[in-house]
């Protein structure tokens with residue numbers, strides 16, 4: 001090891017340009033820096049403490065080049081494996097080290113991952129509405145911005161607040177589930193009303209926009225297996241690109257029943273953290289798309305492991321890219337998307353413009369696709385002075401209750 005690539009410091013940076021982000025910055029003795037996204041939506045400070053109090057002291061003096069060894073040291077060495085806090089912290093270290101390695105090589109990260117397998121990364125945007133007319137307007141906005149695939153969510157008649165629907169009439173980044181408050185907002189839920197409504201929503205969007213536009217929908221883990229099977233079957237005439245998170249993610253076997261009943265493609269994985277969470281889903285071909293995030297699944301190293309396993313079974317990627325993924329996590333996803341053969345689609349929910357004041361990113365969006373850019377490393381820099389203007393504010397994801405008051409999956 002050359003002395004200059006030893007890790008000199010690992011700093012935890014917290015900022016809140018419209019929403020909270022936790023970022024890890026690793027610096028080598030030669031002054032080369034790497035960034036990793038350590039944001040865990042609604043539980044941000046737990047990862048900040050995990051990194052600050054337990055991981056940063058272990059990193060100082062290690063060779064920044066030894067990415068796999070450091071990943072294994074943090075994963076096996078903690079004894080307490082897996083889980084969102086641990087795997088988000090490991091992800092931040094992993095991505096920061098890949099950023100450093102690519103900068104030292106003088107190459108954009110995707111070159112070190114095998115080089116580009118395609119010219120650009122197909123992304124989908126979010127459209128939502130408080131009624132079907134507003135949803136149509138929102139779909140039109142995404143198409144006008146250049147999106148070639150759109151996720152559709154709409155308010156369900158009879159339910160006051162619904163996941164994925166903006167409180168504002170229109171606006172590209174107006175839906176932000178994490179609310180700045182000291183208590184979580186409570187929302188209402190009724191699965192029967194939802195199951196009756198969603199096929200009508202697809203029907204109206206297909207009538208308005210035709211059969212060719214790829215349409216996606218997120219069930220947000222709200223259904224039982226038999227309910228999800230019913231919805232998948234009801235949506236078949238509308239040929240969705242995918243039905244996302246149809247059942248609670250803990251029970252991989254639950255997808256067997258859904259799969260037996262429907263040919264609607266299934267995507268799941270944004271709350272999963274390791275390849276083990278996908279083992280049954282992939283081996284039994286119970287899903288079509290892995291919906292995980294490099295920021296929560298052990299970084300480039302952890303997510304590549306999931307994608308390579310998925311490739312054996314013809315399962316494709318569909319990485320999480322909501323606004324809780326910082327530009328650092330988004331860049332990591334884009335480099336991996338560009339390099340792997342079994343890429344499917346990438347979520348792109350577009351941050352509030354304030355985010356670009358803190359994170360300067362090289363990635364671009366045009367004609368339905370994104371590209372991570374050709375800057376050495378990830379292609380993202382962090383503006384400390386700008387970050388200082390946006391102090392952390394407590395924020396929670398909402399919780400959901402059924403109409404009789406029972407807590408339901410949000």
Ligand SMILES: [Mg+2]
Nearest residue numbers: 218244245270
């Ligand atoms: Mg989802």
